[in-house]
Amino acid sequence: MSDDEVDSDLLELLRKSLGIDGNSSPRPAKTGVLEDAEYIYDNSTDVALDMRGTKAAASSIWTLIQEKQYSTRDWSKHELHPKAKDESTVDFIFLMDLLNFCFWSDGALPEQYAVEYRGKTWTGYWSLVAAIQRALDEGIPITSPSFWINEGKCTDALLQHVFRTSANSPPMPLLGDRIYCLREAGYVLRDQFEGTFTTCIEQCKGSAAALVNLIVDNFPCLDDRHRFEDTTVRFHKRTQILVADLWACFEGEGFGYFHDIDQITMFADYRIPQMLHSLGCLQYSPPLESHIRQRRAIESGHPWEIQLRGCSIWCIELLRREIRRQHPETHLNAILIDFFLYDTMKEMETKGHDCIPHHRTRSIWY
Numbered sequence: 001m002s003d004d005e006v007d008s009d010l011l012e013l014l015r016k017s018l019g020i021d022g023n024s025s026p027r028p029a030k031t032g033v034l035e036d037a038e039y040i041y042d043n044s045t046d047v048a049l050d051m052r053g054t055k056a057a058a059s060s061i062w063t064l065i066q067e068k069q070y071s072t073r074d075w076s077k078h079e080l081h082p083k084a085k086d087e088s089t090v091d092f093i094f095l096m097d098l099l100n101f102c103f104w105s106d107g108a109l110p111e112q113y114a115v116e117y118r119g120k121t122w123t124g125y126w127s128l129v130a131a132i133q134r135a136l137d138e139g140i141p142i143t144s145p146s147f148w149i150n151e152g153k154c155t156d157a158l159l160q161h162v163f164r165t166s167a168n169s170p171p172m173p174l175l176g177d178r179i180y181c182l183r184e185a186g187y188v189l190r191d192q193f194e195g196t197f198t199t200c201i202e203q204c205k206g207s208a209a210a211l212v213n214l215i216v217d218n219f220p221c222l223d224d225r226h227r228f229e230d231t232t233v234r235f236h237k238r239t240q241i242l243v244a245d246l247w248a249c250f251e252g253e254g255f256g257y258f259h260d261i262d263q264i265t266m267f268a269d270y271r272i273p274q275m276l277h278s279l280g281c282l283q284y285s286p287p288l289e290s291h292i293r294q295r296r297a298i299e300s301g302h303p304w305e306i307q308l309r310g311c312s313i314w315c316i317e318l319l320r321r322e323i324r325r326q327h328p329e330t331h332l333n334a335i336l337i338d339f340f341l342y343d344t345m346k347e348m349e350t351k352g353h354d355c356i357p358h359h360r361t362r363s364i365w366y
């Protein structure tokens, strides 16, 4: 028997023992975020899930989502979200989620960065969207990545103008970091993706998980991973919400088509933990609850912060499974549950509903 025949037999034997057939299709991409969230939940000491609260919340969330007929169509109903189903909206969403973090200010409440636009005062996430729309109205090509790296035209001073605040409200938090993110992303897109984010989408051939992995591997300011219990854990919040915003805006078609969109988890921000605590799903240890109620800062990467973010992701996953158990005929993913909870949280806030303050970690990650 020749050497080649021995090698090919050995290879065949190895394939069979590993259960890999010769023409196996590539393994489906995975982001690892959900597995890391379960690991954090299993190792959390200051944040816990209340199973009775979670089961009860699953039932009420389902009822409310049904009553509102909540779906991806709600994304474009928001007054400030872009309506065109084309590349300009892909650019808009990429910019929006590149900067979609940390809108709260220090000091006495309710002082917050605010933007006047279309006769209204917008705060929080909506202040960012309003500032982008306002810049476009002023003829500033703020959604164009080539503009971000043209530092002769796109000066820091111009960006301060774009994100200027309305009268007597505090400046946009972490503006310097936001400018850095724009420049960094602009160079990455120019050097590796022909200057446009649509190239990234096309390269991932309809896989949401592959797109998440491509983004976090190439854009450092979107690589939201941290150390916890001597392990690296991934949240990838702005990256995941970027993919989810595309999916919702384009209603699962064109630039929003992803065959594995259900791989996307809840987005580990500072609003949903607050909502989950109000719903009785999340419980905090006395020291942590006291710290949050006193509106004291939690530094980025602190175990408390990691537990808040990881347990929130895991909680939404358990809510999704419980809703699926109660209503097997439904197809509700973590994105829609998350979007619904965020919007509901904002409605409650507008109505002056009193709930525990959100935790205060200042970072670019969410």
Ligand SMILES: Nc1nc2c(c(CN[C@H]3C=C[C@H](O)[C@@H]3O)cn2[C@@H]2O[C@H](COP(=O)(O)O)[C@@H](O)[C@H]2O)c(=O)[nH]1
Pocket: 074, 075, 078, 100, 101, 102, 103, 104, 123, 124, 125, 126, 266, 267, 268, 269, 270, 271, 272, 338, 339, 340, 342, 343, 366
């Ligand atoms: N988990 C989660 N986090 C979200 C959103 C959104 C907005 N998404 C829109 C798109 C579709 C939905 O229907 C929403 O209308 C912003 N954020 C995060 O919250 C924080 C801002 O809070 P505040 O300062 O109060 O506006 C900040 O970390 C921001 O990154 C969400 O949906 N889910």
